[in-house]
Each structure stands twice: as C-alpha cells, then as structure tokens.
Amino acid sequence: MIEVKNLSKHYGQNTAIDNISFSVEEGSVVGFLGPNGAGKSTTMNIITGYLSASSGTVTVGGFDILEKPNEVKKLIGYLPEIPPLYPDMTVEEFLNYMYDLKKVTIPRKKHIKEICELLKISDVYGRLIANLSKGYRQRVGFAQALLGNPSVLILDEPTVGLDPKQIIEIRNMIKELGKSHTIILSSHILPEIQAVCERIIIINKGNLVADGTRESISQSLGGENKVTLCAEGSESEIFKGLKNINNVEAVECGGEKEPGVFEYYVFAKKGCDIRRDIFNYCSKNNYPVLRLVNSALSLEDVFLRLTSDNNIEVNPTNNEESGDKK
Amino acid sequence: MKAITKREFKAYFTSPIGYVFIAVILALYGYYFFQVLMLRSSSFISSVYATMFVWGMMFIPILTMRTFSEEMKNKTDQALLTAPVGVTAIAAGKFLASFAVFAIAMTATLIPVLIIGFFSAPSWPVILGNYLGSLLYGAAMIAIGTYISSLTQSQLVAAISTFGISILLLVIDQLTSLVTDDFTVKIINWLSFTTRYQPFTKGILSISSIVFFLSVIAVFIFLTARRIENKRWR
Numbered sequence: 001m002i003e004v005k006n007l008s009k010h011y012g013q014n015t016a017i018d019n020i021s022f023s024v025e026e027g028s029v030v031g032f033l034g035p036n037g038a039g040k041s042t043t044m045n046i047i048t049g050y051l052s053a054s055s056g057t058v059t060v061g062g063f064d065i066l067e068k069p070n071e072v073k074k075l076i077g078y079l080p081e082i083p084p085l086y087p088d089m090t091v092e093e094f095l096n097y098m099y100d101l102k103k104v105t106i107p108r109k110k111h112i113k114e115i116c117e118l119l120k121i122s123d124v125y126g127r128l129i130a131n132l133s134k135g136y137r138q139r140v141g142f143a144q145a146l147l148g149n150p151s152v153l154i155l156d157e158p159t160v161g162l163d164p165k166q167i168i169e170i171r172n173m174i175k176e177l178g179k180s181h182t183i184i185l186s187s188h189i190l191p192e193i194q195a196v197c198e199r200i201i202i203i204n205k206g207n208l209v210a211d212g213t214r215e216s217i218s219q220s221l222g223g224e225n226k227v228t229l230c231a232e233g234s235e236s237e238i239f240k241g242l243k244n245i246n247n248v249e250a251v252e253c254g255g256e257k258e259p260g261v262f263e264y265y266v267f268a269k270k271g272c273d274i275r276r277d278i279f280n281y282c283s284k285n286n287y288p289v290l291r292l293v294n295s296a297l298s299l300e301d302v303f304l305r306l307t308s309d310n311n312i313e314v315n316p317t318n319n320e321e322s323g324d325k326k
Numbered sequence: 327m328k329a330i331t332k333r334e335f336k337a338y339f340t341s342p343i344g345y346v347f348i349a350v351i352l353a354l355y356g357y358y359f360f361q362v363l364m365l366r367s368s369s370f371i372s373s374v375y376a377t378m379f380v381w382g383m384m385f386i387p388i389l390t391m392r393t394f395s396e397e398m399k400n401k402t403d404q405a406l407l408t409a410p411v412g413v414t415a416i417a418a419g420k421f422l423a424s425f426a427v428f429a430i431a432m433t434a435t436l437i438p439v440l441i442i443g444f445f446s447a448p449s450w451p452v453i454l455g456n457y458l459g460s461l462l463y464g465a466a467m468i469a470i471g472t473y474i475s476s477l478t479q480s481q482l483v484a485a486i487s488t489f490g491i492s493i494l495l496l497v498i499d500q501l502t503s504l505v506t507d508d509f510t511v512k513i514i515n516w517l518s519f520t521t522r523y524q525p526f527t528k529g530i531l532s533i534s535s536i537v538f539f540l541s542v543i544a545v546f547i548f549l550t551a552r553r554i555e556n557k558r559w560r
Contacts (some may be wrong), residue, residue, distance in 0.1 A: 070411075078404070086400070088341060100329030224392045
C-alpha cells in the first residue's frame with residue numbers, strides 16, 4: 001500500500017532523514033518509533049504530501065505523491081502532531097469544512113455523526129474549538145483524519161494530551177480501525193506501540209535502525225539469555241548448584257535482597273530455556289523460589305540500545321531492581 | 327476552492343475584522359461624501375472616491391495579512407495542503423474571500439448614490455467607473471497582499487509590508503517628476519496603478535486597464551500558489 005524508497009530530506013545543512021526505505025502492506029498497523037527529532041514527523045509529512053523529499057520516492061496505493069498528489073491525498077487521513085484546527089470555528093463547522101475540502105462523497109450528516117460518536121465528541125459538537133481542552137482537540141483532529149473513510153491513516157502521536165482512559169479508548173479504536181485500514185502510527189511512548197502495532201520501525205537521527213516485529217528486533221540484537229532468580233537458602237550452595245545445571249554458562253550473585261534471600265543472575269546458552277531446570281533444582285533441594293524472571297530484552301531496552309548515542313549499557317536487571325523498590 | 331472561500335469569508339465575520347473593515351470604509355466614505363458633495367455643493371463624485379480610495383488601500387493589508395500567515399502559525403496549513411486540493415485553488419480561494427469582503431464594502435458605498443438617483447440624475451458612467459476602478463485596483467492589491475502573507479508567519483510583518491507596497495504604488499507617479507531619464511519614467515508609468523485607474527474615474531471603461539489589473543491579479547495568485555508549492559521543498 002505504501003512504498004517508501006531511498007527517502008532523504010535535508011533542511012539546509014541538516015539532514016532530517018537519510019535514505020529511508022520501507023513498505024507497508026495493506027491492512028497492517030505499523031509503529032514508527034524514535035526519540036524526539038528522529039525524523040518521524042518529517043517522514044510522515046512527506047508521505048502525506050505536506051513536504052517534499054530531497055530525494056527518493058513515495059507511492060501510496062500505486063500513485064506517486066509527486067505525480068498524482070491529489071489521488072494520494074484522497075487515500076490518506078492525516079493527523080499531524082499538532083492537530084490542524086481553526087480556533088475560530090465550532091467542531092460542527094470545522095468537520096463540515098474538512099468534509100468539503102476533502103471532497104467526501106459519503107452522505108454528510110450520517111458520516112459526520114458516526115465519526116463524532118466513534119470519537120465521543122458529540123457533546124462538544126456545537127462548541128468553539130478555541131474553548132476545547134487538549135484531549136478534545138486531539139479527538140477532533142482525529143475525527144478530521146477519519147472523514148471520507150480513507151484507506152490509509154497516518155497518525156502522528158495520536159494519544160498526546162489524552163487522559164489514561166481516553167488513551168486506552170483511542171488505542172482500542174486504532175486496533176479496531178487496523179482491521180480495515182492501513183495505519184502508520186508514530187510515538188515515543190513504547191507501551192503504546194507495543195499495544196497497537198504488529199510491526200515496528202525504529203528510526204534514529206534520520207536513519208532506519210530496525211524494522212520488524214518486536215520479537216524479531218530484540219532477537220536480531222542478540223540479547224543475552226539471562227534469568228534472574230531470587231531464592232531462599234545458603235548462597236554458596238545454590239551458587240554451586242546453579243552452575244551445575246545443564247546449558248548454564250555463568251552465574252552471578254546479586255547479593256542479599258531479604259534476610260536469607262539472595263539474588264542470582266544465571267546466563268544460559270542462546271536458545272535454551274533453563275527456567276524449568278532452575279525450578280526443579282530449587283524444589284528438589286528445598287530452596288523456596290521467590291522470584292524467577294526471564295530477562296529478555298524489552299522493547300524499552302531495544303529502543304534504548306538502538307537510539308542511544310554512547311551505547312549506554314542496557315541492563316535489564318536494573319529495571320527490575322527499581323521495580324522492586326516500588 | 328469553494329470550501330476554502332466559504333470558510334475564509336466566514337472567518338472574517340466570526341472575528342471583528344470583517345465588520346471593522348466595512349464600517350471604517352463606509353465611515354470614511356460617508357465623511358468625504360458629506361465634505362465634498364454637501365459642503366461644497368459639488369457633484370464631483372470622483373473626488374470622493376479618489377480620497378476615500380487612498381484610505382481604502384491602506385486598510386487592505388488588514389484584510390490580507392491573516393490569509394496565509396495565520397494558517398502557517400496555527401499549523402492548519404497541514405490540513406489544507408494534505409487535502410486533495412490544488413495549490414492554485416487554495417490561493418484563489420483565499421483571494422476570493424478577501425475580495426468578497428472588500429467588494430461588500432465598496433458596493434455599500436453605492437447606496438447613498440442610489441438614493442440621490444431617485445431625486446436627480448447623477449453621472450452614472452462616472453460613478454460606476456469609479457466603483458469598478460476601485461474594485462479592480464483593490465483586487466490587485468488584495469492579490470499582492472495575499473502573496474505577501476504567504477511569505478511570512480507573522481501577520482504584523484505581512485501587514486506592514488503590504489502597507490509599504492500599497493503606499494509605494496500610490497506615490498510612484500510622483501517619482502516621475504524627480505527622474506529625468508525617459509526610460510525610467512516609462513517603467514514607472516508602466517508600473518503605476520494610478521495611471522491605469524485614472525480612465526475609470528472619468529467614466530471610461532478602458533479595456534487595457536481592465537486587462538492590466540486582471541493580469542496583476544492572475545500573476546500574484548500564480549506566485550502565491552508557487553510559493554505554497556515551494557514551501558514543500560525547503
């Protein structure tokens with residue numbers, strides 16, 4: 001549905017995006033992940049035809065954005081980072097204006113009413129946009145993108161400014177829309193991408209650094225196979241015992257966490273799940289297991305690894321420790 | 327384009343700009359109408375239009391300053407430019423909305439003249455000539471103002487620049503007396519809006535003047551469209 005080839009964009013001396021290529025199949029939900037200023041919005045602006053690329057091509061539904069801009073624009077519903085709302089219009093006026101502007105042919109009243117109900121903005125329908133809260137504005141912006149039922153939705157940080165309940169509602173809505181639409185969604189909120197998207201594209205400093213499902217990305221990074229164990233009993237005994245389990249490469253002791261309870265980091269060979277072995281060993285020797293966690297790379301770790309400047313050592317256990325304190 | 331014109335036109339009247347613009351134009355017209363025609367017992371309507379017209383041109387920047395600057399500042403141009411509408415339609419739509427407000431103000435100035443028409447026979451060719459001339463001159467200024475607005479995010483900068491150009495065009499004729507070079511005088515005369523406007527005030531429907539003003543409008547709508555397009559490439 002969307003084909004992006006060798007896309008670059010320069011702002012004077014600055015390179016906003018550098019030779020990005022990817023394609024999105026019809027009906028998939030793709031998450032664009034990256035720190036601030038990574039080039040997410042620029043890429044989206046180019047796909048929607050708001051900006052032009054310095055080089056490279058974008059085709060949507062088979063139409064080139066430069067050759068057939070109007071055809072492409074008809075296919076796309078776009079919610080920019082800052083919702084493009086006129087403060088001097090009411091929601092009603094604004095949606096009707098966008099309906100005309102987008103040359104929508106679906107029966108007007110019913111269509112607008114449906115969208116308002118979907119986004120729960122019917123109760124502010126007659127109010128001036130200037131007087132709406134951020135959450136409502138965001139949803140009116142979303143409503144505008146859905147007008148005309150475009151087959152591609154491009155959403156630039158759609159849940160910014162919403163309260164937690166609304167965020168969940170919008171996420172569920174995006175999931176629901178994803179069944180019948182092609183969606184590109186950008187965010188720097190990791191759980192959001194994780195919750196909604198099948199596929200993740202991570203960009204950093206204008207470069208595409210990863211593309212795939214969450215699992216495939218963390219696997220390709222070669223995350224270490226590490227298990228964290230908290231067990232009660234003699235430290236040295238357990239330490240020795242763990243080392244003797246099959247496929248275990250190394251064991252580290254993490255110190256005493258509670259009286260008589262020690263933490264151990266067990267490193268296993270790649271591809272081996274040693275959690276059962278550890279459990280069996282502990283139960284056989286009567287060491288109560290208080291916690292047993294597989295510390296695979298979370299999306300957060302993947303993200304930090306791929307986007308941090310000085311390759312900050314990502315240590316999954318650190319996260320867990322801070323979690324313990326809470 | 328229709329949707330854009332409709333929205334822009336409405337926007338003039340949801341804020342006070344449209345009302346204030348029309349009110350001020352009509353107040354000035356009323357004043358000069360009274361001063362020239364009543365106090366001097368003259369029927370020289372051209373003088374009313376000519377004086378009022380100068381003021382009118384000074385207010386046009388107020389109409390045009392917001393057209394694109396506001397969109398850029400509010401980022402609403404993202405909706406406009408990602409909608410399936412051509413850039414020329416956007417530029418023309420904006421121009422038409424500003425022009426409609428100006429045309430309403432100018433048309434309202436005909437009301438006192440019409441009333442006089444019931445009681446005597448004013449020189450209709452001169453009156454309509456003045457009316458049409460003002461409309462065309464104003465439309466050309468609006469096209470220029472719209473273009474300037476597309477150059478900057480700041481409404482103030484847009485207004486002041488348009489104001490400057492407006493004044494320059496009003497006084498450019500006076501430069502001819504300072505310049506001796508024939509060629510330069512020729513260029514100034516060619517550029518001068520006022521020399522094109524003059525025939526109308528005498529009640530002459532000058533085709534070349536109409537073509538001149540329409541060309542200026544077309545050129546600046548075209549430039550505005552190019553400017554919007556060009557912004558994508560920066």
